[in-house]
Amino acid sequence: MSQEIKPGEVLLELEDVSLSFGGVRAIKNVGFNIKRGEIRAIIGPNGAGKTSMLNVINGFYHPQEGTITYKGVHRKNMRPYVAATQGIARTFQNVALFKGMSTLDNIMSGRTLKMHRNFLWQMLYYGPARREEMQHRERVEHVIDFLEIAHIRRTPVGRLPYGLQKRVELARALAMEPELLLLDEPMAGMNLEEKEDMSRYILEVNDEFGMTIALIEHDISVVMDLSDRIVVLDHGEKIADGTPAEVSADQDVIDAYLGVAH
Amino acid sequence: MFYRETGQYKTSYEADSSIFPILQDRIGIALMLIVAFVVIPLAGNDFFLSSIMIPFLIFALAAIGLNILTGYTGQISLGTGAFMGVGAYACYKLTTYFPDVNIVLLILCSGFFSAFIGMLFGLPSLRIKGFYLIVTTLAAQFFLEWAFIRVGWLYNYNDSGAIEVPERTGFGLVLTGPSATPTTRYMVVLCLVVAMTWVASNLIRGRIGRSWMMIRDMDIAAELMGVRPLYAKLSAFAVSSFYTGVAGAMMVFFWLGAAEVESFDVNESFSILFMVILGGLGSLMGSFMGAAFIWILPVLLRLIPESFGIDISVATLEHINFMIVGALIIFFLIVEPHGLARLWKIAKEKLRTWPFPYA
Structure with a gap:
């Protein structure tokens, strides 16, 4: 069964994950990991496949290719219910409250x-x-x-x-x-004050409870301040992975965000 | 002015999560129970008991059953009448085979048959939603109606094709059949309805009720919180059909005395659904209000011309009745689409701050 993962060790590992809907390839051979206790951000322009990535992690979508290893156990396609029993919780981009x-x-x-x-x-x-x-x-x-x-x-x-x-x-x-908390744009549509509050909560959750967090966010300054490591997606492909400093210096990332002359 | 929660402090989570957190509400419900258990049996005449109160309570129970499914779990059903029928026929067969067993026990047992059938016809709900689900429950309605006519075994191969309630005793009293007094029948119905309403309220405020409401409000998120749609939906179908089945059995055994398939046709399903919608989806109190509106109001309207000495033919009276009740339904749904229960709630909230709503 699943083993105990200590802080700093890999909690979730995605390797070579590909997901397509008919002819549309939403995620192309993406691989990255999430370590226990860190705040891991997934960023990228609209349509980069960020939300699809979260959906893969908590079992809404089943990737056609690639492997997912959670808590040291190679994971088969699972229902969201099973993901919940294994300690994966999430919030939604457009609020999904009852x-x-x-x-x-x-x-x-x-x-x-x-x-x-x-x-x-x-x-x-x-x-x-x-x-x-x-x-x-x-x-x-x-x-x-x-x-x-x-x-x-x-x-x-x-x-x-x-x-x-x-x-x-x-x-x-x-x-x-949960052991792994997935946040899909927790600050979308908020004003500055609300964003600051939310950032504080996220940091405290991470600090005090040691909860591992994977977060999608569009506000780059927030992401740079909050996260330990960032993975950048563009058109379903991974274009960068590293600390905020590394990512912000990456030429591909800058091109993806600012656009380049073709 | 007297409806205030000022000074009523909660010091435990138990007190905070009671059904009636405000003292005045508790007094109100106690008074209603006293009226129902003491005043009505003593003061009510036979007509009032057997033509108004007994059917009202039975319909309220059926409405609670449908409300669990439609109001709390969000699965619309038009098979209520048929599920009531399953309860009635099951009870009839049970009492044929076990004539000496207390009929109240058999009525509760017949609920399980109805629950099973309900679960069976609830299976499509795992795949289909909304209007399409209505159609499948309608299929249940027509299939079961067909069974009630064609399967002679269900009515013991009577020539009339009807089930007739035999005389049954329990607790040392004659409970069913022509010689059972209205007061006895009323008390049995009342006890069952009160007990089952209490159980429903317990289910609703706990984990199971929450998982029903989670499925209703956002099924994707519900699954993510660890609700298995299969269990939640089928348990709602089972509990709902149990309630409607028991209501159906009570309808035949304590009210009608005899019934044919017409008593359980699609009109019955519709009228229960109207009770639920008009009373308030997702409200137990609303189930009672809706049943009162659909059942008691027409009876009262029928009595009004008589009491004023106006002579109108029965047919005209019936037509006027339809028009008035229909207009009132439209009126109330325009005023408050969430039903009478919501109106009642708003009134109570207003009353809480009256006469200084901004203070």
């Missing part, structure tokens, strides 16, 4: 996999099911405190402004206590 539920219920939904009381206990509620519910409520309240969203605990998430919805989505992912 609109009809309150903030609290949304975050509690992150605890689904950790709750085990069966149907009969749930029917009775009082007793073991409630005790379990309250234990998890306490964990959820820690997350709520951490992200400073106590005041919107009871609000249906559909009614929240965009910035807060993003924060609730992060809270929901954190409630899963």
